Amino acid sequence: MIEQEANFDGLVGPTHNYAGLSWGNVASNRHAKSMSHPREAALQGLSKMKALADMGLVQGVLAPQARPDTDTLRRLGFAGTDAQVLDSAFREAPHLLAACSSASAMWTANAATVSPGADTLDGRVHFTPANLVNKFHRSIEHEVTGRILRSVFADEAHFCHHQALPAHDDFGDEGAANHTRLHNEQGHGLELFVYGRRAHQPGAPAPRRFPARQTLEASRAVARLHGLSECKTAFIQQNPAVIDQGVFHNDVIAVGNGNVLFYHQQAFLDTQGMQAEVRRKLPDTELHFIEVKNDEVPVADAVKSYLFNTQLVTLKPGHMALIAPTECAGTPSVNAYLERLLAMNTPIREVRFMDVKQSMQNGGGPACLRLRVAMNQAQLNAVNPACLMNDRLYGRLTDWVQRHYRDRLHPNDLRDPALLEESRAALDELTQILELGSVYPFQR
Numbered sequence: 001m002i003e004q005e006a007n008f009d010g011l012v013g014p015t016h017n018y019a020g021l022s023w024g025n026v027a028s029n030r031h032a033k034s035m036s037h038p039r040e041a042a043l044q045g046l047s048k049m050k051a052l053a054d055m056g057l058v059q060g061v062l063a064p065q066a067r068p069d070t071d072t073l074r075r076l077g078f079a080g081t082d083a084q085v086l087d088s089a090f091r092e093a094p095h096l097l098a099a100c101s102s103a104s105a106m107w108t109a110n111a112a113t114v115s116p117g118a119d120t121l122d123g124r125v126h127f128t129p130a131n132l133v134n135k136f137h138r139s140i141e142h143e144v145t146g147r148i149l150r151s152v153f154a155d156e157a158h159f160c161h162h163q164a165l166p167a168h169d170d171f172g173d174e175g176a177a178n179h180t181r182l183h184n185e186q187g188h189g190l191e192l193f194v195y196g197r198r199a200h201q202p203g204a205p206a207p208r209r210f211p212a213r214q215t216l217e218a219s220r221a222v223a224r225l226h227g228l229s230e231c232k233t234a235f236i237q238q239n240p241a242v243i244d245q246g247v248f249h250n251d252v253i254a255v256g257n258g259n260v261l262f263y264h265q266q267a268f269l270d271t272q273g274m275q276a277e278v279r280r281k282l283p284d285t286e287l288h289f290i291e292v293k294n295d296e297v298p299v300a301d302a303v304k305s306y307l308f309n310t311q312l313v314t315l316k317p318g319h320m321a322l323i324a325p326t327e328c329a330g331t332p333s334v335n336a337y338l339e340r341l342l343a344m345n346t347p348i349r350e351v352r353f354m355d356v357k358q359s360m361q362n363g364g365g366p367a368c369l370r371l372r373v374a375m376n377q378a379q380l381n382a383v384n385p386a387c388l389m390n391d392r393l394y395g396r397l398t399d400w401v402q403r404h405y406r407d408r409l410h411p412n413d414l415r416d417p418a419l420l421e422e423s424r425a426a427l428d429e430l431t432q433i434l435e436l437g438s439v440y441p442f443q444r
């Protein structure tokens with residue numbers, strides 16, 4: 001049975017702020033300590049979800065995390081009441097308070113790696129939450145992420161959930177941001193796992209300036225867990241030189257969908273090898289490798305505009321749309337390229353621009369905000385229906401954001417105990433709207 005793709009977007013949490021936590025992510029560093037707008041951020045995300053649902057695509061919602069994470073602050077030695085924990089963390093280690101308060105779980109492309117049942121040995125959809133060990137603020141996400149995924153995809157006859165990989169740099173795993181699935185019209189798929197370095201091979205190519213967050217060892221472990229045979233997988237190294245230019249995940253430099261792989265000339269260490277392997281493992285498929293030359297769009301423009309952090313979605317057979325951030329229209333080389341792209345004879349037939357600026361300023365474009373889950377009809381029927389976007393849910397969530405979110409937030413505001421109370425009240429209500437049960441530590 002042919003799979004249908006659903007996109008599960010992360011709802012932006014009430015503590016969305018710019019703390020400059022992600023070394024190697026240019027936008028995060030550039031906007032450090034600037035004023036954020038949590039309400040606007042959440043509404044921008046909801047508008048994108050609504051727009052994709054209105055295109056006839058299956059759109060889901062994943063709940064944010066409870067932040068500030070006072071449990072982790074307590075593990076780090078801050079004691080007393082919640083207000084005292086926040087206050088002492090702010091005075092002694094504001095960086096830790098910011099890390100424990102980040103709304104970074106909004107970027108659900110990093111929530112997990114998902115393999116559809118068409119690829120796995122047991123025919124179930126497999127999920128492995130990403131350990132995100134490279135960044136402390138993200139390494140504290142996976143436990144609750146796993147709980148949320150289990151509550152959205154609960155039926156064990158259809159869904160199989162694994163634990164995050166062991167929390168060590170050798171197994172640095174960033175989830176679906178380094179994973180793309182191509183498939184042909186018969187539904188035969190190939191999962192591309194893109195890694196930044198090999199942990200167990202000293203001297204192998206690796207970036208020098210910025211960290212490679214994903215290791216080959218992590219990608220291989222996820223493929224083993226998911227029961228993916230060799231013929232359903234390709235392990236491809238990202239070009240270390242682009243990681244050093246701010247491409248901290250492969251989805252900043254490449255995006256794939258169906259029979260199309262859209263990528264920058266410098267994305268991979270061995271582009272020809274990649275193409276040959278994909279052709280070999282997806283025979284009888286009319287593949288489109290759409291390669292953007294550096295002369296047309298320099299890497300710096302790709303990083304600034306997030307041309308490749310677009311969502312490539314199939315609207316009807318042979319007709320795909322590129323869901324692009326408005327920054328693409330505002331970057332001359334990219335805007336000109338997109339005009340040429342639409343005149344080429346490829347399945348990409350239209351571009352739709354979306355404003356997700358609040359997320360972009362922390363290095364998250366349209367593709368970072370979504371986790372793709374391809375499912376057959378029986379699996380789709382088993383998804384928690386309260387998490388699927390429609391006009392009613394959009395109305396309820398918009399109203400919920402309007403009532404609970406602040407207009408403005410600065411990292412200095414994270415010490416405010418009222419923010420913690422507001423966030424908990426908001427999330428408590430959200431778990432009822434999305435029928436998630438008690439997924440947060442403060443509810444247990």
Ligand SMILES: NCCC[C@H](NC(=O)CCC(=O)O)C(=O)O
Pocket residue numbers: 017018019020021022025028029102104107109110135138177249362363364365368
């Ligand atoms: N896939 C996009 C992820 C963006 C995310 N940014 C952040 O966490 C920035 C948070 C801050 O700096 O406040 C990251 O780098 O993992």
